[in-house]
Amino acid sequence: MPDKRERILSSAEALIAQRGFHGISMQQVATRANVATGTIYRYFSDKETLLRCVHEERLRDAATAILQNVDAEEPSYAQFRQLWLNTMHYLQASPDSLCYRVQYEASPLFNREEERLMDERYFKPVHEFFECGRVKGLFRDLPAELLGFLALENLMLLIQKCTKGCIELNNDIYEQLLDASWNAILKR
Amino acid sequence: MPDKRERILSSAEALIAQRGFHGISMQQVATRANVATGTIYRYFSDKETLLRCVHEERLRDAATAILQNVDAEEPSYAQFRQLWLNTMHYLQASPDSLCYRVQYEASPLFNREEERLMDERYFKPVHEFFECGRVKGLFRDLPAELLGFLALENLMLLIQKCTKGCIELNNDIYEQLLDASWNAILKR
Amino acid sequence: MPDKRERILSSAEALIAQRGFHGISMQQVATRANVATGTIYRYFSDKETLLRCVHEERLRDAATAILQNVDAEEPSYAQFRQLWLNTMHYLQASPDSLCYRVQYEASPLFNREEERLMDERYFKPVHEFFECGRVKGLFRDLPAELLGFLALENLMLLIQKCTKGCIELNNDIYEQLLDASWNAILKR
Amino acid sequence: MPDKRERILSSAEALIAQRGFHGISMQQVATRANVATGTIYRYFSDKETLLRCVHEERLRDAATAILQNVDAEEPSYAQFRQLWLNTMHYLQASPDSLCYRVQYEASPLFNREEERLMDERYFKPVHEFFECGRVKGLFRDLPAELLGFLALENLMLLIQKCTKGCIELNNDIYEQLLDASWNAILKR
DNA sequence: GATGAATGAGAATTCATTCAT
DNA sequence: GATGAATGAATTCTCATTCAT
Numbered sequence: 055m056p057d058k059r060e061r062i063l064s065s066a067e068a069l070i071a072q073r074g075f076h077g078i079s080m081q082q083v084a085t086r087a088n089v090a091t092g093t094i095y096r097y098f099s100d101k102e103t104l105l106r107c108v109h110e111e112r113l114r115d116a117a118t119a120i121l122q123n124v125d126a127e128e129p130s131y132a133q134f135r136q137l138w139l140n141t142m143h144y145l146q147a148s149p150d151s152l153c154y155r156v157q158y159e160a161s162p163l164f165n166r167e168e169e170r171l172m173d174e175r176y177f178k179p180v181h182e183f184f185e186c187g188r189v190k191g192l193f194r195d196l197p198a199e200l201l202g203f204l205a206l207e208n209l210m211l212l213i214q215k216c217t218k219g220c221i222e223l224n225n226d227i228y229e230q231l232l233d234a235s236w237n238a239i240l241k242r
Numbered sequence: 243m244p245d246k247r248e249r250i251l252s253s254a255e256a257l258i259a260q261r262g263f264h265g266i267s268m269q270q271v272a273t274r275a276n277v278a279t280g281t282i283y284r285y286f287s288d289k290e291t292l293l294r295c296v297h298e299e300r301l302r303d304a305a306t307a308i309l310q311n312v313d314a315e316e317p318s319y320a321q322f323r324q325l326w327l328n329t330m331h332y333l334q335a336s337p338d339s340l341c342y343r344v345q346y347e348a349s350p351l352f353n354r355e356e357e358r359l360m361d362e363r364y365f366k367p368v369h370e371f372f373e374c375g376r377v378k379g380l381f382r383d384l385p386a387e388l389l390g391f392l393a394l395e396n397l398m399l400l401i402q403k404c405t406k407g408c409i410e411l412n413n414d415i416y417e418q419l420l421d422a423s424w425n426a427i428l429k430r
Numbered sequence: 431m432p433d434k435r436e437r438i439l440s441s442a443e444a445l446i447a448q449r450g451f452h453g454i455s456m457q458q459v460a461t462r463a464n465v466a467t468g469t470i471y472r473y474f475s476d477k478e479t480l481l482r483c484v485h486e487e488r489l490r491d492a493a494t495a496i497l498q499n500v501d502a503e504e505p506s507y508a509q510f511r512q513l514w515l516n517t518m519h520y521l522q523a524s525p526d527s528l529c530y531r532v533q534y535e536a537s538p539l540f541n542r543e544e545e546r547l548m549d550e551r552y553f554k555p556v557h558e559f560f561e562c563g564r565v566k567g568l569f570r571d572l573p574a575e576l577l578g579f580l581a582l583e584n585l586m587l588l589i590q591k592c593t594k595g596c597i598e599l600n601n602d603i604y605e606q607l608l609d610a611s612w613n614a615i616l617k618r
Numbered sequence: 619m620p621d622k623r624e625r626i627l628s629s630a631e632a633l634i635a636q637r638g639f640h641g642i643s644m645q646q647v648a649t650r651a652n653v654a655t656g657t658i659y660r661y662f663s664d665k666e667t668l669l670r671c672v673h674e675e676r677l678r679d680a681a682t683a684i685l686q687n688v689d690a691e692e693p694s695y696a697q698f699r700q701l702w703l704n705t706m707h708y709l710q711a712s713p714d715s716l717c718y719r720v721q722y723e724a725s726p727l728f729n730r731e732e733e734r735l736m737d738e739r740y741f742k743p744v745h746e747f748f749e750c751g752r753v754k755g756l757f758r759d760l761p762a763e764l765l766g767f768l769a770l771e772n773l774m775l776l777i778q779k780c781t782k783g784c785i786e787l788n789n790d791i792y793e794q795l796l797d798a799s800w801n802a803i804l805k806r
Numbered sequence: 807g808a809t810g811a812a813t814g815a816g817a818a819t820t821c822a823t824t825c826a827t
Numbered sequence: 828g829a830t831g832a833a834t835g836a837a838t839t840c841t842c843a844t845t846c847a848t
Contacts, residue, residue, distance in 0.1 A: 058808095073350075074348075074349060074350045075264070075348070075349075076263075076264040077350070079841075079842055079843080080842070080843060080844080081841095081842070081843090084810090089808080089809090090808060090809040090810050091809080091810060091811090091843090091844085092808070092809055092810065092844085092845075092846080093807090093808055093809070093810095095843095095844070095845085096807070096808075100843075100844080101842095101843065101844090153348050156344055156345075156348045157263075157344075157345060157348045157349070159402070159406070160262070160263070160341050160344045160345045160348075160402065161262045161263070161264075161345070162261060162262045162265065164406060166406050166407040169406075194418055194422065195418070196415060196418055196419075197409065199409055200400075200409060200415070200419075203399070203400055203403070203409075204396075204419075204422055207399060208392075208396035208399060208400075210399065211391075211395060211396060211398065211399055212391060212396075214347070214348065215391070218347070218352065218354055218357075219354045221385070221387055221388060221391075227384065227388070230382055230383070230384055231384075231388075231392075233430075234382065234392055234426040234427065235426070237425045237426055237428075237430070238422040238423065238425055238426040239422065240425075242421075242425070246832090246833090267816075267817060267818080268817080268818060268819080269816090269817080269818090272835095277833080277834090278833060278834045278835050279818090279819085279834085279835065279836095280819085280820075280821080280833070280834060280835065280836095281832080281833055281834070281835095282819095283818095283819070283820080284832070284833075288818080288819080289817095289818065289819090434829095449726075450724075450725060450726050451640070451724070451725075452639075452640040453726070455820080455821055455822080456821070456822060456823080457820095457821070457822090460831090465829080465830090466829060466830040466831050467822090467823085467830080467831060467832090468823085468824075468825080468829070468830055468831065469828085469829055469830070469831095471822095471823070471824085472828070472829075476822075476823080477821095477822065477823090529724050532720055532721075532724045533639075533721060533724045533725070535778070535782070536638070536639070536717050536720045536721045536724075536778070537638045537639070537640075537721070538637060538638045538641060540782065542782050542783045545782075570794055570798065571794070572791060572794055572795075573785065575779075575785055576776075576785060576791070576795075579775070579776055579779070579785075580772075580795075580798055583775060584768075584772035584775060584776075586775060587767070587771060587772060587774060587775050588767055588772075590723070590724065591767070594723070594728060594730055594733075595730045597761065597763055597764060597767075603760065603764070606758055606759070606760055607760075607764075607768075609806075610758065610768055610802040610803065611802070613801045613802055613804075613806070614798040614799065614801055614802040615798065616801075618797075618801070622811090622812090643837075643838060643839080644838080644839060644840080645837090645838080645839090653812080653813090654812065654813045654814055655813085655814065655815095655839090655840080656812075656813060656814065656815095656840085656841075656842080657811080657812055657813070657814095658840095659839095659840065659841080660811070660812075664839080664840075665838095665839070665840090
């Protein structure tokens with residue numbers, strides 16, 4: 055059974071999505087993964103480690119989704135548009151992932167250094183895009199992470215609000231928001 | 243000691259800030275507040291209620307801070323600037339408050355309807371400012387909440403990142419961010 | 431307020447009847463009696479004492495009800511019939527009282543010596559009736575308490591079963607049971 | 619140790635006998651059974667379930683004891699005598715069982731329907747004996763449960779009184795009581 | 807490697823009792 | 828006498844983790 059680790063991870067993911075960050079027990083994860091409780095501890099030294107791994111897994115998935123079809127050869131706006139739409143679609147398709155991330159980052163599990171490393175590892179092309187635009191004088195003279203934040207990351211909270219039902223979006227609003235993001239980072 | 247309720251609330255706040263939303267026990271809250279465990283239950287029917295009250299308290303404080311010195315008679319940009327700076331300063335001064343809110347809103351405690359009512363109650367002037375600008379044709383034709391979100395609320399995640407040490411800010415960056423926010427909502 | 435003690439007692443009775451022997455708190459008793467929690471302790475040294483007093487109160491009421499219209503001048507069977515019917519009616523009218531008594535007597539509160547004293551105090555005429563019949567050679571040569579038990583006290587469990595819905599009674603059955611009781615104690 | 623469930627059950631039984639139906643904690647049960655608190659919850663989902671199981675277990679044991687050596691081929695009186703003596707001996711040998719049952723039936727745990735099912739399951743032969751006698755015209759024309767009650771079940775309260783020390787019995791009295799029970803149910 | 811029964815510390819909550827006012 | 832806020836030990840139940848098989 056080469057996929058036991060995988061099964062455990064995805065069980066944890068699914069359960070957290072359903073019941074919230076702290077609403078799951080190792081027993082539940084084990085049951086859903088069709089393994090014994092003790093088995094989890096062969097793959098993850100403790101619950102914290104398991105949660106960290108889920109986090110990294112999701113981050114990797116997110117990066118993959120967001121970078122899909124982004125071609126560094128294309129013009130900046132086209133790339134930006136693709137990035138923005140990818141982000142939006144990914145967040146809407148996986149609201150749980152978002153909910154998990156927000157809680158994880160606000161929790162004591164969150165570790166600045168590890169986060170930076172993962173960002174580096176998975177989101178390098180995104181940072182490079184913004185850095186490149188900054189150097190070319192297209193974007194504001196802000197650190198790439200800040201540009202990325204202004205343009206993409208704030209969608210996280212926004213989509214969370216939508217998921218919770220506070221705000222409703224439609225295609226017209228999408229375009230406006232995309233435009234607003236673009237204008238936020240453009241140098242004047 | 244007429245302020246026992248107050249002491250309990252602020253103990254809960256402080257502990258959540260230190261140990262995270264789910265990392266606190268009623269015992270700890272009681273000990274820190276210098277009351278007996280049972281005493282908490284005279285003031286809050288259960289843990290959930292206590293957490294909800296902390297949330298509302300914080301929201302009220304935040305609204306007060308953010309609306310300070312905002313004068314509806316002044317020009318739009320002046321008002322916006324004041325709102326933005328107030329928000330920024332409040333968030334920086336009370337990073338715990340922020341951390342709490344993000345966790346609360348991602349938790350199962352969060353209830354859309356109650357949230358809407360509280361928003362209405364405490365942040366009405368903010369919404370009015372954005373609505374007014376929209377009607378005048380100054381801001382994009384987006385719902386006031388979305389404008390508010392684009393301009394102010396996304397600072398939440400940003401400051402959280404700063405607090406966690408991922409990004410460093412300075413006065414120059416402030417001005418850039420303020421400007422970026424302004425440009426994000428302006429009608430072109 | 432001369433009746434505060436009385437109010438506390440009857441609140442306790444009523445609550446126990448509604449929620450069972452151990453389902454009541456002193457707070458609830460106090461609230462229902464319209465007194466402060468502490469006030470109960472001016473009249474009853476502790477919960478146990480309160481429960482004992484309720485027990486005695488009920489026993490006295492039961493004795494009064496059972497002895498109503500029993501005339502020592504009348505023939506034995508007439509007296510017996512009256513006793514039996516009184517008992518039956520009392521138990522049916524106050525199933526709570528019964529429920530309370532059964533639980534009390536099975537609980538560690540129950541004290542043999544006190545019980546004997548109370549029996550003596552309140553049920554003397556009943557015992558005398560059976561003793562008298564025994565001496566006359568009408569009833570079996572058994573201790574009066576046993577005769578009383580065979581004739582009357584076993585109705586307690588029976589009525590409890592009825593109250594719980596296990597058995598249904600009607601007038602014809604009454605007469606049969608009355609007759610059965612009479613035959614159980616008669617000397618042959 | 620394959621009998622952990624058994625140990626828990628009998629610890630609960632013993633403690634209830636000692637301290638009363640409501641005077642036991644899961645801790646105490648666990649300690650007496652030499653298991654950890656949590657272990658109880660592997661076998662019984664909660665305290666209520668544990669108490670219900672003790673009840674059923676005892677009922678089954680009682681039925682077994684009471685039906686011992688009762689032969690449906692023998693004459694009615696012989697069967698009755700055996701049933702009555704079995705009941706008496708069982709009750710005297712297991713006064714705790716009795717005490718438990720009375721408290722259980724008076725408690726909110728008691729459920730009419732479940733009780734009927736258990737009665738059916740375990741005491742069917744007893745009911746059949748009485749029903750059969752009724753049909754033959756030997757016993758009073760009363761429902762079998764009532765005949766059973768008059769003949770046997772009222773011994774419960776009686777033995778309880780003896781156990782508590784209110785009444786003393788001897789062999790002569792046994793015979794008298796047995797005879798009284800027989801006469802109570804006989805058709806005249 | 808895998809299992810899952812067992813563990814027991816720790817959680818939320820209740821409630822008999824006290825005592826300053 | 829009366830009050831009722833405060834107490835804190837005790838209760839039921841959960842769950843991360845271990846370890847004999």
